[in-house]
Each structure stands twice: as structure tokens, then as C-alpha cells.
Amino acid sequence: MEFSTMAEIDPAFIQAPEYRPKPKVIETDEIPVIDLSKDTKEVVLEIGEACKTWGFFQVINHGVPLELLSRIKKTSKEFFDLPMEEKKLAKRDEVNPLGYHDSEHTKNVRDWKEVFDFLAKDPTFVPASHEPDDTQLRTIRNQWPAHPPEFRDVCEEYAGEVEKLAYKMLELISLSLGLSGDRLHSCFKDQISFLRVNRYPACPFPELALGVGRHKDGGALTVLAQDEVGGLEVRRKSDGAWIPVKPVPDAFIINLGDATQVWSNDRYESPEHRVVVNSEKERFSIPFFFFPAHYVMLKPLEELVNEQNPARYREFNWGKFFVSRNRSDYKKQIDLAFIQAPEYRSKPKVIETDEIPVIDLSNDTKEVVMEIGEACKTWGFFQVINHGVPLELLSRIKKTSKEFFDLPMEEKKLAKIDEVIPMGYYDSEHTKNVRD
Ligand SMILES: O=C(O)CCC(=O)C(=O)O
Numbered sequence: 165m166e167f168s169t170m171a172e173i174d175p176a177f178i179q180a181p182e183y184r185p186k187p188k189v190i191e192t193d194e195i196p197v198i199d200l201s202k203d204t205k206e207v208v209l210e211i212g213e214a215c216k217t218w219g220f221f222q223v224i225n226h227g228v229p230l231e232l233l234s235r236i237k238k239t240s241k242e243f244f245d246l247p248m249e250e251k252k253l254a255k256r257d258e259v260n261p262l263g264y265h266d267s268e269h270t271k272n273v274r275d276w277k278e279v280f281d282f283l284a285k286d287p288t289f290v291p292a293s294h295e296p297d298d299t300q301l302r303t304i305r306n307q308w309p310a311h312p313p314e315f316r317d318v319c320e321e322y323a324g325e326v327e328k329l330a331y332k333m334l335e336l337i338s339l340s341l342g343l344s345g346d347r348l349h350s351c352f353k354d355q356i357s358f359l360r361v362n363r364y365p366a367c368p369f370p371e372l373a374l375g376v377g378r379h380k381d382g383g384a385l386t387v388l389a390q391d392e393v394g395g396l397e398v399r400r401k402s403d404g405a406w407i408p409v410k411p412v413p414d415a416f417i418i419n420l421g422d423a424t425q426v427w428s429n430d431r432y433e434s435p436e437h438r439v440v441v442n443s444e445k446e447r448f449s450i451p452f453f454f455f456p457a458h459y460v461m462l463k464p465l466e467e468l469v470n471e472q473n474p475a476r477y478r479e480f481n482w483g484k485f486f487v488s489r490n491r492s493d494y495k496k497q498i499d500l501a502f503i504q505a506p507e508y509r510s511k512p513k514v515i516e517t518d519e520i521p522v523i524d525l526s527n528d529t530k531e532v533v534m535e536i537g538e539a540c541k542t543w544g545f546f547q548v549i550n551h552g553v554p555l556e557l558l559s560r561i562k563k564t565s566k567e568f569f570d571l572p573m574e575e576k577k578l579a580k581i582d583e584v585i586p587m588g589y590y591d592s593e594h595t596k597n598v599r600d
């Protein structure tokens with residue numbers, strides 16, 4: 165369904181009450197705005213302070229041509245304004261993860277947005293799977309829409325300019341940690357960075373849905389352009405309040421990601437953020453996710469750990485981490501999602517009992533009714549025998565089901581549930597948000 169024709173909210177968009185945005189807006193300009201044309205020493209100090217306190221700041225005099233910024237905003241709007249059939253020609257799927265997409269989920273709740281994703285480097289190499297022992301790589305490539313005709317050129321030019329700014333920020337952040345400016349450069353030689361053009365349509369239910377649910381970005385840092393509408397909010401560490409990142413004309417927003425948190429051994433954190441939507445105006449934003457090469461092993465930098473401040477993370481492979489995150493994005497879950505919170509895990513010890521009643525339906529109806537009444541009051545659960553369902557049919561369905569589940573996955577997937585037909589095979593059902 166298109167956002168614009170949605171008269172009632174699809175429950176998939178509804179955030180749990182504690183995550184819904186509050187109508188009251190906290191007016192603040194606390195998030196620092198840093199002028200990159202100032203003396204480097206001063207800029208580095210300001211960046212260090214902003215990284216420690218917020219992990220979020222804005223930069224002005226950043227060197228990205230402003231006319232390019234307006235060209236990408238214009239062509240993006242033209243793309244999203246195309247009819248859905250046209251946009252779907254560049255739709256992402258299980259084979260190609262790049263392109264147009266309108267049903268992204270964050271933590272299992274659908275985001276009120278449509279996006280167009282493209283790689284900074286075409287082609288890009290990523291691990292073929294999240295499996296730790298699988299060393300195979302997969303080549304991913306951009307897919308471009310035919311319309312608007314200049315869309316591809318503008319996007320590619322933009323990627324090149326913003327990449328320069330991303331390197332500049334990496335350098336300044338490294339300096340702010342007392343490292344050499346180029347300390348992390350080699351990690352990006354085969355970067356798997358990508359860009360996303362976001363359109364958040366005006367939403368009739370801004371108190372129920374979010375443009376993007378609360379999350380952290382995964383890579384080194386994100387360089388984000390936003391328009392004048394506003395909606396991005398960052399969670400303040402001191403009290404958990406959601407603080408809006410006010411639009412500053414022509415500025416870029418910089419936020420740190422998980423990789424920087426690990427490198428800095430938690431000196432800097434990857435801040436939680438989200439996007440609220442607006443009942444009157446649509447909003448555009450364009451993040452550049454600056455991601456290391458797939459083979460980079462992430463761990464706290466040696467210069468930043470010592471006996472008093474030991475490493476807080478074990479070394480792990482960035483590429484596998486990236487694929488697991490993306491998998492969760494596409495399939496809505498990662499493996500961790502199978503893990504029940506401790507209070508809901510079944511206890512290994514089994515309580516042996518035969519208290520749940522077994523009721524014989526061939527008995528006298530009066531007696532059966534009494535037994536059922538009792539069982540319903542006490543348990544709401546009971547078993548029935550002599551129920552009239554042919555027993556040989558029961559064994560036939562058990563047998564054929566086992567045969568079905570034993571088939572190769574490719575075969576079962578032919579009958580897989582999809583957005584059109586909700587009946588069929590399915591292997592990632594969730595109960596109370598936890599994968600079964
Ligand atoms: O649109 C925005 O302002 C931010 C989007 C975002 O946080 C993301 O795509 O990761």
C-alpha cells in the first residue's frame with residue numbers, strides 16, 4: 165500500500181507506547197555546530213568535546229559544494245514523486261540489496277519512509293554470509309532508475325564529495341583521540357560504504373509511528389544531509405531525553421557509529437537516535453554510512469588501552485558484523501533474536517505432572533460438560549480423547565508434515581509466505597518480538 169493512500173495505520177508501523185514520540189518538543193540548540201574553516205587545533209578540541217558528550221554534531225564550511233547539495237535534493241524528490249510502478253523497477257530484492265525500498269523495519273516495527281540505497285564504490289565486496297566459517301565473498305552492485313535521467317550522475321558526484329568530507333572527519337576524530345590523522349585510513353581502502361536517500365512522507369499518525377525507530381549506526385561515522393523540516397532526534401545520555409537535531413541551513417550532521425565506539429574503547433559512544441515524522445510535511449535526508457572494508461578486524465586501538473583501561477571488546481570481523489546487521493534488517497531478525505529474556509526461558513528441570521485434565525468425549529454429555537467446565541475454570545487447557553477425528557488421518561498428517569519439513573530449503577521456499585499470500589511456509593515467526 166502506498167503511504168499516501170493509507171486511511172488507517174497498518175499495525176506494522178505502530179511503536180510500543182514507550183517508544184512513541186511525545187507531542188511536546190524540547191527546544192534546544194545544545195548539539196554543537198562546528199565551523200571547519202577555523203584553526204585545526206580549535207576544531208579538534210571542539211570535536212573531541214562533542215564526541216564525548218553527544219557523539220553527534222553539525223559541521224559548516226565543510227567543503228561540499230552547496231549547489232551539489234541542492235541538485236541531489238531536487239533529483240531525489242523527482243525520483244520519489246514517480247509512480248510506484250516506476251520506482252519498483254529499481255527495487256531491492258534478495259539478490260540485489262541496493263535500490264528502492266519502502267518497507268524497512270527497525271527493531272521489528274516498520275519505518276514510515278521510503279529509501280533509495282547506493283554504494284559509494286561500485287562494485288563492493290562483502291562476505292557472502294554471516295556464518296563465521298564461510299570465507300566466500302559476494303559482489304554487490306548499484307541499480308539505477310532510468311528516471312530522472314540525471315539521478316545517477318548526481319548521486320555519484322555527491323558520493324565522491326561526501327566521501328572526502330567523511331575522510332576529513334575521520335582524520336579530525338582520530339586527532340581528537342590523540343592519534344595521528346591517518347591512523348584509520350587503511351581500514352577504508354576497500355570501504356563498503358553506502359548512501360541512502362530517505363523520503364519520510366507526511367504521516368497522519370505522527371504520535372504512533374516513527375520515520376526510523378531508535379537505533380545506532382554501525383560503521384565509523386555517518387555524514388548526513390537533512391532538509392529544513394527536522395525530525396532527527398538524539399538520545400541524551402544524562403537523562404535519556406530525545407533531543408532534536410535542529411536543521412542548520414547547508415550544514416552536515418556527523419554522528420559516530422559502533423566501529424568508532426570499539427576503536428576508542430568506549431571513550432566515544434555510538435549514540436542512539438531516531439526520526440519522528442510530521443503530519444504536514446514530507447522530509448528528505450541523505451546519510452553517507454562510512455563503513456570500513458569487510459576484512460577489517462575491529463578491536464580497541466592499542467594506543468587507547470592500558471592496564472587501567474583494558475580493552476572492553478574482543479576482536480571481531482567487521483564484514484560479518486555488517487552482514488548480520490543487514491540480514492536482521494532484511495529478515496527483521498538476527499540470531500540474537502532467538503534469545504528469550506532470562507525470565508521467559510524455559511527451565512531445564514521439568515515438572516512432572518498429570519494435573520491437566522484428560523476428558524473422554526464418549527462419556528455421558530452431562531458428565532463431560534461438568535469436567536470441561538472444571539478444566540476451563542482451573543486451566544483453560546485440557547486434552548480430549550474419543551474425539552471423532554479419524555486416528556489414521558492424524559498419523560497421515562504427521563507423516564506428510566515430517567516429509568515436507570525434511571525437504572531441501574529451496575523446495576520449501578517455493579511455498580513461502582509473502583506479502584501477497586499470508587499462507588504457506590514460514591520460518592521466522594515471532595511471538596512477543598522474539599523469534600520462535
Ligand atoms: O533521516 C535522518 O535524519 C537519519 C536517518 C538515520 O538515522 C539512518 O538512516 O540511519
Ligand SMILES: [Fe+2]
Nearest residue numbers: 379380381437
Ligand atoms: Fe541512523
